[in-house]
Amino acid sequence: MLKAAGLAVLAVAVAAVAGVATQEERSMAAQPARTTPTPLPVKPTVKPTSTARPVVPTAATSKLYGAGQVAAVPCVLPRKRPSAKAELMGYARVALACMDRAWAPVIKRAGGSYWSLEIYPYDVVQLPLECAAARADTDAYYTSGRICFEWREYIDPDYPQQALVDFQDMLAHEYGHHVQQATNILDLYDNQAWKQTQAEQLESNRRMELQASCLGAAFLGANRAGFGLTGVRRDLWVYRTRHQGDEYNPRKVRDHGARVNFAYWTARAFASRNPASCNTFTATSKRVS
Numbered sequence: 001m002l003k004a005a006g007l008a009v010l011a012v013a014v015a016a017v018a019g020v021a022t023q024e025e026r027s028m029a030a031q032p033a034r035t036t037p038t039p040l041p042v043k044p045t046v047k048p049t050s051t052a053r054p055v056v057p058t059a060a061t062s063k064l065y066g067a068g069q070v071a072a073v074p075c076v077l078p079r080k081r082p083s084a085k086a087e088l089m090g091y092a093r094v095a096l097a098c099m100d101r102a103w104a105p106v107i108k109r110a111g112g113s114y115w116s117l118e119i120y121p122y123d124v125v126q127l128p129l130e131c132a133a134a135r136a137d138t139d140a141y142y143t144s145g146r147i148c149f150e151w152r153e154y155i156d157p158d159y160p161q162q163a164l165v166d167f168q169d170m171l172a173h174e175y176g177h178h179v180q181q182a183t184n185i186l187d188l189y190d191n192q193a194w195k196q197t198q199a200e201q202l203e204s205n206r207r208m209e210l211q212a213s214c215l216g217a218a219f220l221g222a223n224r225a226g227f228g229l230t231g232v233r234r235d236l237w238v239y240r241t242r243h244q245g246d247e248y249n250p251r252k253v254r255d256h257g258a259r260v261n262f263a264y265w266t267a268r269a270f271a272s273r274n275p276a277s278c279n280t281f282t283a284t285s286k287r288v289s
């Protein structure tokens with residue numbers, strides 16, 4: 001759908017240029033004796049400047065933003081807080097099934113194609129084949145319908161409540177990437193990357209990552225009751241959203257976004273429960289710094 005929309009815009013642009021050319025030809029034909037060519041009319045264009053932010057228009061015009069709120073779905077998560085790898089996996093499967101049910105109608109309304117994703121735990125000394133792309137500076141990542149997570153990062157006997165909230169938030173964020181994939185936003189983003197400078201690529205990457213967290217927050221906001229994100233546990237979630245971002249990356253690479261912007265996008269979407277709050281691709285550079 002998005003590619004088709006893009007082509008339609010392109011077609012209109014081509015038609016407009018073609019129209020100008022035809023008019024020009026007519027004017028040339030009417031005055032064949034003139035030696036000085038008629039200057040082309042100056043088109044009122046937006047002057048490109050070096051500070052212009054890179055635009056990824058197709059990701060910015062996705063139908064996802066008009067697909068409506070994420071639903072609250074019945075979700076019975078394990079009561080016991082996970083304290084081992086197998087328990088984390090059991091918890092994740094239930095949580096992801098709830099995300100499937102909540103997101104599937106939104107993806108459908110956005111014209112995307114929905115499919116379930118897979119999840120794999122790993123630890124740094126024992127990388128399963130499915131998680132071979134794991135990096136030392138991330139606790140989890142998404143790739144083509146698959147979540148990989150470093151399971152030991154989500155068990156903390158000293159702060160068990162925070163560890164579980166972190167786990168829920170990680171699943172919601174990675175599922176946000178799955179929504180981007182299902183609605184073609186990830187592919188559209190990839191298509192833009194090759195023609196961007198490194199700085200522009202980093203900014204686009206931040207737009208994508210902040211959007212994944214924003215979409216995750218829309219789900220968690222809609223399902224705050226099922227996920228127990230009320231009262232103190234909601235405060236723990238807010239704490240997490242305010243304490244993540246590039247400031248915490250040991251490599252200091254600016255590819256995910258500043259903590260202030262994680263807080264900004266997630267707070268909006270938690271309240272609205274709507275991907276309409278998550279169009280990071282039309283936001284100012286400051287909002288995706």
Ligand SMILES: [Zn+2]
Pocket residue numbers: 142173174177209212
């Ligand atoms: Zn991510």
